[in-house]
Structure formats: structure tokens, C-alpha cells
Amino acid sequence: MKDLDIERIEIDLLLEAILRRYGYDFRSYARASIDRRVMQFMSDSGHASVSDMIPRLLRDSEFFSELARYFSISVTEMFRDPCVYRAIREKVVPMLKTWPHVKVWHAGCATGEEAYSLAIVLKEEGLYDRATIYATDFNDESLDRARAGIYDVEHIKKATRNYQESGGRGSFAEYYHAGYEAAIMDDSLKARVTFANHNLAADEVFGEMHLVFCRNVLIYFNRELQNRALELFTDSLVHGGFLCLGAKETLQFTSVSDRYAHVDESAKIYKKVVP
């Protein structure tokens, strides 16, 4: 048997150990990325083989937390893909305005950058005071950072450029308070945002949403888990509600492809329709 085949068995066993010991099921994640992250963690933590990590993972929960960080790393930024936020302003907001109250579910919010971006858009469009944004993630550490809303200066610089490109109507500097090396997001942006733990792999539906925003999360799931998450979104959206995916994610070939119509093809914004 070749080394790579043995390594494959070892990673299967490691995922099984995590599931049985900690209850997180990473077996339904996209395997190519899981493999890469396990190998990266192995090398960073100075282990010679995947098997070597299993006994320690089973007994040392702090060690598991370190690995879990590798599994949930998400690199994001405010107003990531500015054209998407422009499309939301132009094509989604006018419809959202027709509802008396607007509920947004931002699934997989990681450290909160895009949740604050959505809050800013809704604010500038006059919808914020009648909106609630539920921003969820399965990683409590990420959620703590999201709630704190503190980002480094480089991040804020990038965010400012993105904001301008996204059709921002004001000055981005109004939305944060800068210190020497970091900036904290303004409290008003936190008032209508609820950060909560939710695991798309295990938990149930959030009801009556008008917009589900889930970008660059499904790429980390295998097809089955991707379909599970999409079915949750479909169940939670009202008729005519909107779904926004990552720029390189598509509903094509998924179990819910006949439940949606395109609103903006390049921004990957869809609208729920009667099949």
C-alpha cells in the first residue's frame, strides 16, 4: 500500500476520533481541504504522522481546540467582493423595503466582518431600524471576536477601499473608532446584530428569513452537507426571499436548484420561487 493511501486511512481515523470524542463531524467536509489542513496542523505541531496525533487528540481537549482552529479558519474581509454589496443595494434592498420587518441570516459569519458590512448597507439604505441580522457560526472563538468587532488597521484600510467600491454612501470612518493599531466597530452597528452559535452540519432551521447570506462556507462542505445546508436555507426563507452565495459557489446540480431564480448571476444572488 502506498504512503498516500495509508495517510488517507489515518485521516479517516482521526476524523472518527474527533466525532466520537468531541461530537464534531468533519467527515462531511470537503476532503481535499480537510486533508490539507490536517497535514498543515501536523507539520506545525511537530508530529511525524497523522496517527501520532490521535492519542493526544483523544485525551487533550486543548490540543483539539488548536486543530479545530485550523478547521474553521476563514479568511474574510469587510465588503469582500464589493460588487456583491452593490448588487444587494441595487437589486435586493428595493424588495426588502416592501417587508415591514427584515430578517437576515448570515450563516458562517466567522469573525464578523461581513455581518458588519451588511449592517452598514442596511443602515445607509434606511432599513436598519426595522432589521435583525442573525450572524451564526459553529466556532465560539470566532463568535467572540465577531462580537468584539475589533480589527487591525490594515484590515480597516482594505475595508475602506472595498466600501467605496461597493457603492457606500457615506464615509467609512463614521463606522469605527480607531486606536493606535486597531479599530473597534461602532456600537450602533452591533445593536441589530445577534451573534449566535449554529452548526450547519447539525442544527435546525432559523425561521422566516428574508435574506440568507452564506458566502464561501459551502465550498468547505461535501455535496451531502452542502445540500443539507441549502435545504435549511430554503426552509427558512419566506417566499420571494433572497439567497446570496460566494462568487464561485453555484446552485447548479444541488438538490434545491429548482427552488430558486437568478437575481444577479455574477454576484450569486438568488430568489426563492415556487418550484
Next chain:
Amino acid sequence: MKTRETRPPASASGYRAVAVGGSAGGFEALEAIVGALPMDFKPPILAVQHLHPSDNGSFARHLARSTRLPVIEPCDKEWIDPGRIYVAPANYHMLVERSGAIALSVDGKVNWSRPSIDVLFKSAARAWGGSVIAIILSGASRDGAEGMRAVKGAGGLTMAQDPASAQVPFMPRAAIELGAADEVLCPEAIGRRLIELAGEPRQLKDNRGGNI
């Protein structure tokens, strides 16, 4: 090298895919390689070129003008079909699943790059072992050298652009110095070699010591 009589149709090739990576000066080399390939070239080509994050598909559109094969900037989980060129979208790593689908990721940069050539090559080696051809082209970083070693270690075939023919020789040279390049060729020769290899039957690769 191989006689015509033993060459079966291209579909019998032992190679499942060609993975190619380039950076500064890599685009011209890639154009020369894919421009030489015939319409019936079967193994899919997976290409990573270091791009500006705001590239927005222009690399793919540009490349499509220099080849007979369809050029695709894939979405996540898109099936990899024969006879096509898949280019990594700007700002995403491109990996492959054993099932034969594209897997995209927004994980952090590797070698200061996203997409990273190492990420593609290592994932291709992991997914398909010895049936991958990896090619490293002109560029100014070390990205791809480790990935070449992974492909070679898994029994695949690796080629480096001859540094003398590269606009920026550092990237192929890094792979060569690592002992990770089976063959060192100029882009035109890489193109000819790919055509030859695509027609090479599986058992010939076995004879050469490859592990199928």
C-alpha cells in the same frame, strides 16, 4: 522513444491530469504550451497562475484566445472533464477531490499567493498519485517547488521550464534545485512532450517504474 504501433488512442493514457503553475512570465509559457495542443488532447489541464485579486476572469478569457481547448474558470465542485483547461480563479486556491471534482478554498495565502501552485500540486498528488503530470513555469517565487516534490514522490511525472527559456527563472530553478524535476524543457518542448505522453499507454508507464 515509443513506437507508433504501440500507441493506443489518447483515452488510454496513463495520465489523468496535467497540473501547471506559473507566475511572472508564466503566462507566455503557458500560452505556448496549450497553443500547441491538438483539439483531441484528452487529459484535463489544471492551471494556477499568480493573479491580481481583481483579475475577475480576464486571465481565463485571455488564455482562451491562444488554445483550441475550452478554458474554464470553474465553480466549486465542478466536475473535471477531459479535454478542458481549468484555471484557478483569482483569490481562491484550487484543489481536486479524488472523485474528480474541483474544490475551491479561501484559506490563507500560501507562499504569499492565493491561488498557490503548491496547494494545487499537493492536492493533485494526494488525489491521483502517480497519474499526474506537474509542470512549473517562469516565476519569481518558490511556489510550486514543494508541490513538484509531492507529485514526484507520489510517482507522477514532473517537468520544469528550462530556466534559460524563462523570463524569470527563479521558480523552475527552485524546483530543479530541490531535485523535484524529472525533465527540464522549453515551453515548445513541453507541449510536444505532453502530446507524446497523452498517447502513451498505461503499461508503458509501468515499465518505466511508475506506480499505477
